[in-house]
Amino acid sequence: xxxxQLFTELTAEFEAPVTxxxxxxxxxxxxxxxxxxxxxxxxxxxxxxxxxxxxxGDALQINAKAFGGDDNLDNSAIGSGWNNKTSSIQVIRGNxxxxxxxxxxxxxxxxxxxxxxxxxxxxxxNAKAFGxxxxSLTGIFRTNV
Ligand SMILES: [Ca+2]
Numbered sequence: 001x002x003x004x005q006l007f008t009e010l011t012a013e014f015e016a017p018v019t020x021x022x023x024x025x026x027x028x029x030x031x032x033x034x035x036x037x038x039x040x041x042x043x044x045x046x047x048x049x050x051x052x053x054x055x056x057g058d059a060l061q062i063n064a065k066a067f068g069g070d071d072n073l074d075n076s077a078i079g080s081g082w083n084n085k086t087s088s089i090q091v092i093r094g095n096x097x098x099x100x101x102x103x104x105x106x107x108x109x110x111x112x113x114x115x116x117x118x119x120x121x122x123x124x125x126n127a128k129a130f131g132x133x134x135x136s137l138t139g140i141f142r143t144n145v
Contacts, residue, residue, distance in 0.1 A: 033070070033071065033075070034069070034070035034071075034075065035067075035068050035069065035070075036064055036065035036067070036068025036069075037062065037063070037064040037065075037068045037069050037070050038062070038063045038064070039060060039061065039062055039063075040060075040061055041061055041063045042061075043063070044061035044062055044063055044092060045062060045063045045064060045091075045092055045093040045094050045142070046062045046064075046089065046090065046091050046092060046093075046094070046096055046112070046140070047059055047060065047061050047062070047089070047090045047092070048060040048062065048082060048085075048086040048089055048137070048140075049086065049087060049088040049089065049090070050085050050086070050087060051087055051088065052087045052088050052125060052126045052127075053088055053125045053126070054088050054090060054123065054125070055088070058085070060073075060082050060086075062140065064094070064140075064141070064142040065142065066094075066142055066143075066144055066145045067141065067142060067143070068141070068142055069096075069139065069140050069141025069142055070139060070140060070141075071099065071102050071103055071104055071138070071139040071141075072102035072103075072138055072139055073137075073138060073139065073140070074138075075102075082137075083102075083137075083138050084135050084136055084137070084138065085135055085137070086127075086130075086135070086137040087126065087127060087134055087135060088123070088124060088125050088126060088129075088130075089112060089123075089124040089130050090122055090123050090124070091112045091113060091114050091116065091117075091122040091123075091124070092114060092122060093114060094114070094142045094143075094144060094145070095111055095112065095113045095142070095143045095144045096111070096112040096113075096140055096141065096142055096143065097111055097112070097140070097141050097143055098112065098130060098131075098132060098137050098139065098140045099137070099138055099139035099140070099141075100132050100133070100136045100137065100138060101138055101139075102138050102139060103139075104139060104141070105138075106132075108130060108131035108132045109131050110124075110129070110130055110131030111143065112124060112130060117129055
């Protein structure tokens, strides 16, 4: 319930009202805005880092429901400022697809998973590992539960 309340608070800040979608409906949507995604929680599913190798610096903690995500992190209420910034990623839960452009443009060919990355530990220490140019990640979506 707490997550649902947070989602309601977040979506209330968007210019266009966002109707709450169940996972099946959300899965049929393509691109556009943030859906079922939360930022800054204490138990993140995935973490984006400004620096390579999860170095000290800004980090964005993300949780998302299946098929939830954000097609332009700069438009997020809390995730703003994260377009074209990510240089390393850690996946704790779920499978994720990342995009270079808003509207789900230019997806990475690498699907990010908790067992992925060079050491099979979910850590993608640099842009080459997650399959986009450095500082180019704009959107991220979860592809499963
Ligand atoms: Ca960076």
